[in-house]
Amino acid sequence: MNLHQIAKDFFEEIWNQKNESAIEKFIAENAAGNDPKFGVGRESFRAQWKKWLIGFPDIHFEVKEIIAEGNSVVSRWTLSGTNTGEFRDKPATGKKVEVDGVSIDRIENGQVASGFDAWDELGLLKQLGWVE
Secondary structure, three states, rough: HHHHHHHHHHHHHHHOOOOOHHHHHEEEEEEEEEHHHHHEEEEHHHHHHHHEEEOOOOOOOEEEEEEEEEEEEEEEEEEEOOOOEEEEOOOOOHHHHEEEEEEEEEOOEEEEEEEEEEHHEEEEEEHHHHOO
């Protein structure tokens, strides 16, 4: 199992290609993460993924670096996109955003079993003009 390739394909297929069927491929049924907005499990991830695609139809993750050890993989990435749809119950701003983040995922049987994401959410909110 090549963790580098799994991490790279996760971002490419789910986020960049917007391939909903890839969620079954890469997210374990009961996957858990640290972001309460994403909830627990594959279906909670899918629901949030759809909200992001509505808010940022052109969302793109550029993976800058991947480090793997044991069954853990760390991916450093930049998210970019244009807010052309409703997001977090707010109307589209039309603004382009770009924020950096890091995902630390535990891989079991080729799927993300758990994850921890740290990203510049405040930077996103500032770029959208929602906070100063």
